[in-house]
Amino acid sequence: MADTYDILVIGGGPGGYVAAIRAAQLGYKTAVVEREHLGGICLNWGCIPTKALLRTAEIFHYAENGKNYGLEIAPPKFDIEAVVKRSRGVSAQLNGGVGYLMKKNKIDVIWGEAKITKAGKGGPAEVSVGKMKKPVVEPQNPVPKGVLGEGTYKAKHVIVATGARPRVLPGIEPDGDRIWTYFEAMKPKSMPKSLIVMGSGAIGIEFASFYRFMGAEVTVIELLPQILPVEDADIAKLARKQFEKQGMKIMTDAKVAKVEKSKDGVTVTVETKGGKTETLKAERLISAVGVQGNTEGLGLEEIGVELDRGIIKTDGVGKTGVEGIYAIGDVAGPPMLAHKAEHEGTICVEAIKGMHPHPMKKTEIPGCTYCQPQIASVGLTEAKAKEAGHDVKVGRFNFTGNGKAIALGEPDGMVKTVFDAKTGELLGAHLVGAEVTELIQGFVIAIGLETTEEELFHTCFPHPTLSEMMHESVLDAYGRVIHQ
Structure with missing residues (x-):
């Protein structure tokens, strides 16, 4: 296999592998360098396995409260080993899926730890790949041994997508035990x-x-x-x-x-x-005091890439100040979310192609927390909207006024919307309650399309659904709420 690529991505997490796939779709010869396992923290130790654990907890909670639904259930028990095994199995399945996508899109996977040794000055960048890093915690499956590994590789464009790790406070260093x-x-x-x-x-x-x-x-x-x-x-x-x-x-x-x-x-x-x-x-x-970007050992300072408190400085499409070097995902700054990294990866590659994509708008990136009750939001909070100088109209609708929520036995929650009082622009939406992580995308689309309150007024939401509360919250902001 050739050791020269059009695009070489350092890091096989959500941002990295999505960027690689988009690059391959656009006809670029592409490779991903990965030091631990494909899928990154999100797939292996973050987004996905935690949701498997939370799903188990949710079902356990419902079983404990079966009487609230007219059910007689013996006191449920759990096997923590089986709970963890299921979570790790879900992760392993998706980890293998990323490997399949790399193969399907003819993307080379180079196993090892990367360092950029040469960049800029009009020529291709050079990336030295050393031995693989031993994972902090061993993955469910052994890391596959790729055909490509240690060596020096060249690329016209290098995208840094190395993700983040838990932030450690002095004196409270994790020991893996207590x-x-x-x-x-x-x-x-x-x-x-x-x-x-x-x-x-x-x-x-x-x-x-x-x-x-x-x-x-x-x-x-x-x-x-x-x-x-x-x-x-x-x-x-x-x-x-x-x-x-x-x-x-x-x-x-x-x-x-x-x-x-x-x-x-x-x-x-x-x-x-x-x-x-x-x-x-x-x-x-x-x-759980946050995360910090993995920027050490990549050779960034040596080649002139500018960092600010551990974050790689980029423009709106992932470019650094060094020709041919880009950064996406957690290392490019907050919000440190998998879907932000994926979208940023696509924007970055399309900018390289000359497709002139819209720069990332961070206010349009939704955030979701999968606790009970769930929490989801997009755009400006009421306080931030006022700080930005907006005269606002605010709508609120409680779950207690929604038939589907009552039928589900989930009456605790709220949908809140924030509008610019002068223009009717939807500035933000904030939800807490059952399944709101699945509802938020409706507001994300609305903000992206610059939807006004008038258009939302005339949108017909299906009944009976939780989504009706989205409509009612908009109506409430303008004194037109029906069911509250």
């Missing part, structure tokens, strides 16, 4: 009776939700005044109410000052607002 990252939290050998989650972003809240539904005593500690800090205040408030109703303890305006480990668990010293301290004990602590 202090976990999402790697360990995803495959517990036994179910802890008590758990402290440090951080209430999407990762922290999803794990808090999973372990609480599976019976653990869970405490969430958040440094900021609001849990789910990026979400609209009304949505976060309602979500917190539901979490606490489920028995979850939540502490905001609170800082983990010290963690002491023992053979029985962890002792956590928490500083609360006003300088007070509180001591908590639990079997495990999950550190």
Whole structure:
């Protein structure tokens, strides 16, 4: 096989493999360099396997509450080994699927750790590939041995898509035993009776939700005044109410000052607002304080690529300041989401082709958290819209007014919409409740098409569905709500 490519992608995660497929579709000779396993963190240790775990927790919760649906179910039990095995099996199936897509699209997979050794100055870039990295946690299946591996490869265009890893705080370094990252939290050998989650972003809240539904005593500690800090205040408030109703303890305006480990668990010293301290004990602590891009060891600084606090600086289509070098996904900055990386990869390749794609609009990227209740949002929160100078109209519709939600036994939730009062532009949509991660795309499309309130007024939503609440929320913003 030739060692020169049109496009070489470093990283086989969602952004990388999608960029590679789009490049192959456009006729480019393409390769992906991967140091661990195809699919990246999302497929192997993030988005997909966590959803398998959360689905198990959801079914377990329904079984425990069968009487609410007129069902008599013996007290359910779970086998944590089987729960984890199912999750890892789902991940392994999709991991193999990415390998199939590479083969189908005639994309070479080069196994090893990459470093860019030459770039710019009008010629092809050179990428040195060394030995494979040992995964932090072993994947379900052994990493396949590709035909291509260590060596030097050339490419006209190199796309960096190396993803991110858990952020580590000094003094609270994960040890894989008492202090976990999402790697360990995803495959517990036994179910802890008590758990402290440090951080209430999407990762922290999803794990808090999973372990609480599976019976653990869970405490969430958040440094900021609001849990789910990026979400609209009304949505976060309602979500917190539901979490606490489920028995979850939540502490905001609170800082983990010290963690002491023992053979029985962890002792956590928490500083609360006003300088007070509180001591908590639990079997495990999950550190979920965000992620940081994998930019080390790639040779970026040596070739002149500019970084800002660990993030590769790019324009709206993935270009760096060095000719022929691009970056997409987590290493190119927030929001650090798989679907953002995929879309960014497509934009980047189409820009290379000269197709003049629209630059990434980060305000149009939806965010989803798969806890119970689910949370989904797109666009500006009410507070951010006001900060941006908009005079706003806000609509709210509660799940209690929706027939489908009542029939499902899911009456707790809200749909909130934010409009520009002068133009009728939909600025943002924020949802909490059952299946809202499947509803949000309707608002994403509406924002992308610059839909106004008038067009949404005249859209006919099917009955009985949860989607009717989207319509009602729009109507409420203009004093026309029907069922509330």
